[in-house]
Amino acid sequence: MNPSGGWLRLQPKIEAIRHRLAALESDxxxxxxxxxxxxxxxxxxxxxxxxxxxxxxGYSYLGLSGDQRVVDAAKAAVEQYGTGAHGVRALAGSLPLHEELEAEVARFNGRPAGAVFGSGYAANVGTIGALCGPGDTVLIDKYDHASIVDGCKLSGATVTRFRHNDPEHLDLRLRNASPDGLRLVIVDSVYSMDGDIAPLPELRKVCDDHDALLMVDEAHALGVIGATGRGIEEHFGSDDLVDIKLGTLSKAIPSMGGWVVGPPQLIQHLRYNARPFLFSAALAPAQAGAALEALRILDKExxxxxxxxxxxxxxxxxxxxxxxxxxxxxxxxxxxxxxxxxxxxxxxxxxxxxxxxxxxxxxxxxxxxxxxxxxxxxxxxxxxxxxxxxxxxxxxxxxxxxxxx
Ligand SMILES: Cc1ncc(COP(=O)(O)O)c(C=O)c1O
Incomplete structure (x- = not known):
C-alpha cells in the first residue's frame, strides 16, 4: 500500500529524528x-x-521514594479507593483523599487554600491559562521551565521574557508593558539546569512598583531550600513574598501530581477555569496517598x-x-x-x-x-x-x- 499524503508530509520530521538517533546509536x-x-x-x-x-x-530529593511509610500509604489508598479516580474532579472524580492532600499542601506552604492537578506541568498550564488571556501580559524569566512557556503560549496573553535573574530587566520590561490588563510575573524558585535561586525580594519589589502579581514554581525548591524545606520564601526568611505558589509532587515528594496554593478565591477560580483541572482525570488514589504521607514526613523530619x-x-x-x-x-x-x-x-x-x-x-x-x-x-x-x-x-x-x- 502506498503511504497516504498525510504520512508523506510527516516523513521529513521522522527522518530528522532518525538522523539524530542514528548519530547517537553509532556510539x-x-x-x-x-x-x-x-x-x-x-x-x-x-x-x-x-x-x-x-x-x-535523580530527583527524589528527600530520598523518600522507597520509604516504607510512603509505600504503605499508597497501598492503603488503593485498598480503600481502588486504583483509579475514574474521571475529572468535577464529574465524580473527587475523593476525600484529594481534599485532604489539598489541605495539607496549603498548610505546609502557609496558605489558606490549595488545589492539586495531574502533574506539575498541568498545574502551570492550567493556572496560567485560567488567569491570563488576550489583553494580559505575562513576564517570564528566560530560563523558566517549559511548562510555564507552554502555559503562556496556550493562554493567548502577551508574553515577554526578561534576562535570567535580572530584576532590573524585569523592571524595564514592566515599564514598557501595556498599561491595561493583568500583569503576571512567573519565575522558578530554583532553576533546574543551573541550580541557582531567584532573587525573590528584589523581584517582589519590582512587581509591587508595577502592580504585577508574582507566581513561583517551587518544583526544585520544596523539600530542598529553606530551613525546613518550605521553599523560596523560607529561604529568604519571609512568608509573604509570593502571590501564587505552585509545584510538583514528583520530585522531593515521590509521587505524581502538581499543586497550587494561594487565596481561597484564586483556588476556587482555578477549580472552575483551569482546563487540566476540569478536563483531565484526577490523581489516582495511590499517588495522592503517597504524596500526603511524604508531605507529613517532610514536616516531621x-x-x-x-x-x-x-x-x-x-x-x-x-x-x-x-x-x-x-x-x-x-x-x-x-x-x-x-x-x-x-x-x-x-x-x-x-x-x-x-x-x-x-x-x-x-x-x-x-x-x-x-x-x-x-x-x-x-x-x-x-x-x-x-x-x-x-x-x-x-x-x-x-x-x-x-x-x-
Ligand atoms: C521547574 C519545573 N516545573 C514543572 C515541572 C513539571 O512537573 P511534572 O513532572 O510534575 O509535570 C518540572 C519538571 O521537570 C520542573 O522542573
Whole structure:
C-alpha cells in the first residue's frame, strides 16, 4: 500500500529524528536518554546492564521514594479507593483523599487554600491559562521551565521574557508593558539546569512598583531550600513574598501530581477555569496517598533537608576547589560544566566508567559552550556516597582534561 499524503508530509520530521538517533546509536556510550535503570529501593544505587552505579542525577530529593511509610500509604489508598479516580474532579472524580492532600499542601506552604492537578506541568498550564488571556501580559524569566512557556503560549496573553535573574530587566520590561490588563510575573524558585535561586525580594519589589502579581514554581525548591524545606520564601526568611505558589509532587515528594496554593478565591477560580483541572482525570488514589504521607514526613523530619543542603555545599566545595565549574549553583542541583556537547558526552561516559551516573545536558537545552552533567544531591546520599561521587567526578574530569591531571 502506498503511504497516504498525510504520512508523506510527516516523513521529513521522522527522518530528522532518525538522523539524530542514528548519530547517537553509532556510539553506544552516547545513548543516555531512555536508558532503563534497575532501582534499588533503599539506596541511591541503580543497575544498568547488570552493573551497579551510584546514581547522581535523580530527583527524589528527600530520598523518600522507597520509604516504607510512603509505600504503605499508597497501598492503603488503593485498598480503600481502588486504583483509579475514574474521571475529572468535577464529574465524580473527587475523593476525600484529594481534599485532604489539598489541605495539607496549603498548610505546609502557609496558605489558606490549595488545589492539586495531574502533574506539575498541568498545574502551570492550567493556572496560567485560567488567569491570563488576550489583553494580559505575562513576564517570564528566560530560563523558566517549559511548562510555564507552554502555559503562556496556550493562554493567548502577551508574553515577554526578561534576562535570567535580572530584576532590573524585569523592571524595564514592566515599564514598557501595556498599561491595561493583568500583569503576571512567573519565575522558578530554583532553576533546574543551573541550580541557582531567584532573587525573590528584589523581584517582589519590582512587581509591587508595577502592580504585577508574582507566581513561583517551587518544583526544585520544596523539600530542598529553606530551613525546613518550605521553599523560596523560607529561604529568604519571609512568608509573604509570593502571590501564587505552585509545584510538583514528583520530585522531593515521590509521587505524581502538581499543586497550587494561594487565596481561597484564586483556588476556587482555578477549580472552575483551569482546563487540566476540569478536563483531565484526577490523581489516582495511590499517588495522592503517597504524596500526603511524604508531605507529613517532610514536616516531621526537617533533618532530611539539612542533610541535602550540607552535602550539596560539601560536594560543590570539593569540586570547585579542584577547578570544576558549577556556575552559580547554590542548591541540590549542581551543573558540572564540560564546555561542549562532545565533552559532556565524553565526561558522562568517563563518570560511568568510574562507577557514577551523571546525565549530560546538551544543546539546545543549554548553550553548547555550557553543556554539562547535571547532578542532584538527595537525602539518600550518605556522606560516604558523596565522597565516592566526588572522587569519581574528579577522576573522570582529569581523564577528560576538564581539570589539570
Ligand atoms: C521547574 C519545573 N516545573 C514543572 C515541572 C513539571 O512537573 P511534572 O513532572 O510534575 O509535570 C518540572 C519538571 O521537570 C520542573 O522542573
Amino acid at each position: 553506544p556510550s552516547r545513548k543516555n536518554s531512555f536508558v532503563p535503570y534497575g532501582v534499588e529501593r533503599d539506596t541511591p544505587y541503580v543497575t544498568v546492564d547488570d552493573e551497579r552505579y551510584l546514581m547522581m542525577s 526537617p533533618e532530611r533537608v539539612t542533610h541535602i543542603q550540607r552535602q550539596s555545599a560539601r560536594l560543590r566545595g570539593i569540586l570547585n576547589e579542584a577547578g570544576m565549574r558549577t556556575l552559580s549553583s547554590e542548591t541540590a542541583v549542581i551543573p558540572l560544566i564540560a564546555g561542549s556537547d562532545e565533552s559532556a558526552y565524553d565526561y558522562a561516559t568517563a563518570c560511568r566508567r568510574a562507577g557514577v551516573i551523571g546525565l549530560p545536558v546538551v544543546s539546545p537545552a543549554v548553550p553548547n559552550t555550557l553543556a554539562r552533567l547535571r547532578i542532584a544531591i538527595t537525602a539518600r546520599h550518605s556522606e560516604a556516597d558523596i565522597d565516592v561521587a566526588a572522587e569519581a567526578f574528579l577522576t573522570a574530569a582529569r581523564e577528560c582534561r576538564l581539570i589539570p591531571a
